Amino acid sequence: MTGRSNKLGSVGLVKTHHVELYSQEKPLQLESGATLGPVTVAYETYGKLNAEGTNGLLLCHALSGNAHAAGYHSPDDKKPGWWDRYIGPGKPFDTNLFYVICSNNLAGCDGTTGPSSIDPKTGKPYALSFPLVTIDDMTNLQKALIDHLGVKKLMGVIGGSMGGMIAMQWALAYPEWVDSCVIIASTPRLSAQNIAFNAVARQAIMTDHHFNNGSYYDQECRPETGLALARMMAHITYLSEEGLHQKFGRRLQDRDELSYGFETDFAIESYLNYQGSSFVKKFDANTYIYITKSMEYYDPFPDPATTLEQLKPVNARFLVISFDTDWRFQTSRSKELVNTLYRHRKDVTFQEFASPYGHDSFLLDLPPFQESLQLFLKRIHLEESRRGDPR
Amino acid sequence: MTGRSNKLGSVGLVKTHHVELYSQEKPLQLESGATLGPVTVAYETYGKLNAEGTNGLLLCHALSGNAHAAGYHSPDDKKPGWWDRYIGPGKPFDTNLFYVICSNNLAGCDGTTGPSSIDPKTGKPYALSFPLVTIDDMTNLQKALIDHLGVKKLMGVIGGSMGGMIAMQWALAYPEWVDSCVIIASTPRLSAQNIAFNAVARQAIMTDHHFNNGSYYDQECRPETGLALARMMAHITYLSEEGLHQKFGRRLQDRDELSYGFETDFAIESYLNYQGSSFVKKFDANTYIYITKSMEYYDPFPDPATTLEQLKPVNARFLVISFDTDWRFQTSRSKELVNTLYRHRKDVTFQEFASPYGHDSFLLDLPPFQESLQLFLKRIHLEESRRGDPR
Numbered sequence: 001m002t003g004r005s006n007k008l009g010s011v012g013l014v015k016t017h018h019v020e021l022y023s024q025e026k027p028l029q030l031e032s033g034a035t036l037g038p039v040t041v042a043y044e045t046y047g048k049l050n051a052e053g054t055n056g057l058l059l060c061h062a063l064s065g066n067a068h069a070a071g072y073h074s075p076d077d078k079k080p081g082w083w084d085r086y087i088g089p090g091k092p093f094d095t096n097l098f099y100v101i102c103s104n105n106l107a108g109c110d111g112t113t114g115p116s117s118i119d120p121k122t123g124k125p126y127a128l129s130f131p132l133v134t135i136d137d138m139t140n141l142q143k144a145l146i147d148h149l150g151v152k153k154l155m156g157v158i159g160g161s162m163g164g165m166i167a168m169q170w171a172l173a174y175p176e177w178v179d180s181c182v183i184i185a186s187t188p189r190l191s192a193q194n195i196a197f198n199a200v201a202r203q204a205i206m207t208d209h210h211f212n213n214g215s216y217y218d219q220e221c222r223p224e225t226g227l228a229l230a231r232m233m234a235h236i237t238y239l240s241e242e243g244l245h246q247k248f249g250r251r252l253q254d255r256d257e258l259s260y261g262f263e264t265d266f267a268i269e270s271y272l273n274y275q276g277s278s279f280v281k282k283f284d285a286n287t288y289i290y291i292t293k294s295m296e297y298y299d300p301f302p303d304p305a306t307t308l309e310q311l312k313p314v315n316a317r318f319l320v321i322s323f324d325t326d327w328r329f330q331t332s333r334s335k336e337l338v339n340t341l342y343r344h345r346k347d348v349t350f351q352e353f354a355s356p357y358g359h360d361s362f363l364l365d366l367p368p369f370q371e372s373l374q375l376f377l378k379r380i381h382l383e384e385s386r387r388g389d390p391r
Numbered sequence: 392m393t394g395r396s397n398k399l400g401s402v403g404l405v406k407t408h409h410v411e412l413y414s415q416e417k418p419l420q421l422e423s424g425a426t427l428g429p430v431t432v433a434y435e436t437y438g439k440l441n442a443e444g445t446n447g448l449l450l451c452h453a454l455s456g457n458a459h460a461a462g463y464h465s466p467d468d469k470k471p472g473w474w475d476r477y478i479g480p481g482k483p484f485d486t487n488l489f490y491v492i493c494s495n496n497l498a499g500c501d502g503t504t505g506p507s508s509i510d511p512k513t514g515k516p517y518a519l520s521f522p523l524v525t526i527d528d529m530t531n532l533q534k535a536l537i538d539h540l541g542v543k544k545l546m547g548v549i550g551g552s553m554g555g556m557i558a559m560q561w562a563l564a565y566p567e568w569v570d571s572c573v574i575i576a577s578t579p580r581l582s583a584q585n586i587a588f589n590a591v592a593r594q595a596i597m598t599d600h601h602f603n604n605g606s607y608y609d610q611e612c613r614p615e616t617g618l619a620l621a622r623m624m625a626h627i628t629y630l631s632e633e634g635l636h637q638k639f640g641r642r643l644q645d646r647d648e649l650s651y652g653f654e655t656d657f658a659i660e661s662y663l664n665y666q667g668s669s670f671v672k673k674f675d676a677n678t679y680i681y682i683t684k685s686m687e688y689y690d691p692f693p694d695p696a697t698t699l700e701q702l703k704p705v706n707a708r709f710l711v712i713s714f715d716t717d718w719r720f721q722t723s724r725s726k727e728l729v730n731t732l733y734r735h736r737k738d739v740t741f742q743e744f745a746s747p748y749g750h751d752s753f754l755l756d757l758p759p760f761q762e763s764l765q766l767f768l769k770r771i772h773l774e775e776s777r778r779g780d781p782r
Contacts, residue, residue: 032651132651192635192659193627199660200623203667206653207616209600225598232591233624236584241721244583250690258688260423260523262597262680266687268583269590276594289653296657297649299641327718330632 009088011046014071018042021144024120034131041145042067042111043103047095053152057098060159060166063291066110069102092373097381103145106138109284116284128214135298139169155380158182160362165298171316180380181316184362185326187333189299198292201230205285214286227285228276235275240325240358311344318348319376328359400479402437405462409433412535415511425522432536433458433502434494438486444543448489451550451557454682457501460493483764488772494536497529500675507675519605526689530560546771551575551753556689562707571771572707575753576717578724580690589683592621596676605677618676619667626666631716631749702735709739710767719750
């Protein structure tokens with residue numbers, strides 16, 4: 001542990017690393033049939049890999065996340081990584097026990113190859129010539145990273161929201177590598193309503209006056225208006241109605257009386273504007289449209305007739321978690337997955353936690369959820385350490 | 392009853408009428424302190440006013456409605472008015488019993504004065520110089536219409552969604568005129584989440600490249616992109632997740648395989664696109680931003696200390712109705728209103744109906760809901776006819 005000694009349980013100062021895992025000559029094979037190369041992956045690790053290479057813990061981020069899950073990049077950073085409250089010595093993703101890995105997803109905009117990366121064939125950013133990638137592709141790229149890092153087994157693959165889809169895919173695609181799988185606030189497949197919200201978000205971006213068919217990287221203006229709209233709308237779905245009510249209600253913003261005009265009257269409007277405008281500074285609009293498509297395409301069990309065969313080799317013990325106020329991916333969606341796993345005799349635990357925070361609960365302070373993660377992963381660590389048979 | 396005799400219970404061919412109720416010299420006084428004149432109202436009526444003028448039934452439309460609630464404007468019309476299935480001889484809003492009135496709301500874009508109307512001071516459309524109007528203002532304008540039509544009493548004021556807010560305001564502002572008040576799929580006030588969705592919708596319109604600060608009427612292009620986005624997003628909230636699942640699920644649109652591109656893959660995307668593009672042909676973007684603000688401003692009981700006094704003169708018998716899958720205005724929002732009325736000893740009946748259609752249920756075929764409306768209004772008609780004491 002380095003850095004800020006005053007931060008109890010912090011991983012301290014960390015760095016994002018970059019590695020080219022596929023080249024133009026040896027490209028990544030995509031589910032669509034297309035290939036992609038070179039492919040660079042941005043990743044961070046916390047804790048130490050044991051001699052057998054068996055204590056890996058892979059964290060899969062959601063739509064807008066990145067590789068910087070914990071700690072600080074510089075002593076001046078105001079905010080730590082996005083899942084910092086859950087990563088560190090003594091925390092659920094315990095760096096005393098695990099070698100914790102987080103990488104920016106394929107098609108991302110934070111160091112891993114995506115639509116804003118340079119296409120070697122043209123010397124310009126890919127934009128919409130970037131191939132459409134899937135959850136399977138993201139998982140396969142992470143597998144290459146795991147191999148590169150010398151990890152032989154993952155004691156856990158853990159993800160919230162879209163990250164939960166990637167975690168699920170790990171258990172299916174690489175059963176021998178995955179001891180446990182924690183799927184939080186997620187769903188086995190997007191519903192019509194989920195797709196609908198994504199479709200409107202994409203339309204907001206793609207009809208932005210500055211979108212220019214995705215080739216906006218050398219323009220003065222980017223499709224920030226559309227991206228902000230997409231984010232604002234999505235943000236509403238990440239929070240619970242009750243949470244918004246408690247936090248904002250009908251409180252006015254910086255005024256005592258209604259404006260009787262189109263200024264910002266209510267605090268919730270001001271908050272959403274802030275969410276939109278801060279998001280566009282750090283996120284790429286093309287990544288947004290690619291990643292939402294990836295989520296829509298994921299449907300691991302499309303045919304009940306083949307589910308048994310798909311799940312037969314799966315060894316992972318599953319922990320599936322939902323939050324009672326999450327209406328983006330309701331508890332019923334988690335149960336759908338739990339039922340599928342349970343019917344096929346997989347080791348699956350399900351928990352629903354009460355939380356005022358809606359879909360975003362997994363990113364926030366929620367002690368019972370935190371405790372549950374910790375207990376589950378400690379058990380896995382104990383069982384796997386006892387077993388002591390690294391493959 | 393005229394027109395299509397093959398349509399059982401239809402009001403047949405109807406006309407929208409227009410009347411100037413306020414002039415530039417004698418303007419409408421608005422809640423904001425501003426004045427507005429001239430003010431024209433577009434309205435339709437079905438059935439006959441009785442000699443005493445006491446059998447009025449006022450229907451208040453929601454955000455995107457208009458005065459054309461029933462029947463056909465021409466024998467070639469493909470669709471009847473928006474609430475046709477509930478209006479006509481033998482239907483809940485029974486034209487054999489009632490003189491049914493529906494007018495386009497103030498700030499509308501279908502004949503009643505709104506931001507697209509000509510400002511007599513400039514000879515150009517008001518655009519954003521149109522004053523911000525409130526639910527109270529809309530109600531007051533309807534009252535002027537009722538007076539103009541010689542109606543002395545309304546046996547019922549009925550509205551769904553925003554129309555329910557106007558109906559509520561009628562009972563509060565004109566207690567002597569309102570025998571009954573039916574508030575459907577509505578809420579006494581918008582929540583933070585409701586405001587949030589409106590705010591994003593307005594932002595979509597107001598950041599549209601063609602918005603031009605609302606002065607787009609003489610432009611070749613109008614802010615149709617933004618308005619379509621607003622409508623698509625709102626439309627998602629009008630339908631239930633279950634309803635969308637049943638109707639669309641993850642069905643692909645006109646293809647057997649995923650596109651692996653940004654074409655329309657899923658049927659739900661195609662449906663939403665259709666909703667957006669058909670809406671912009673008939674609705675004005677400025678009206679959209681004005682009306683959403685009006686809804687946000689409505690809060691009839693801001694201070695519990697004055698609620699008793701406000702409700703004391705209210706004579707209306709209330710029927711409050713919600714739908715179990717409505718998540719725009721959930722049942723709990725109706726109950727909030729019911730509890731306020733009940734605590735203050737008002738005559739209030741509450742019903743929640745099971746429906747797969749979400750918020751839009753009140754516009755669709757739902758026999759138990761239909762029956763409930765019919766029974767309630769028949770009872771009111773019977774009681775009021777027996778009473779026979781027109782004020």
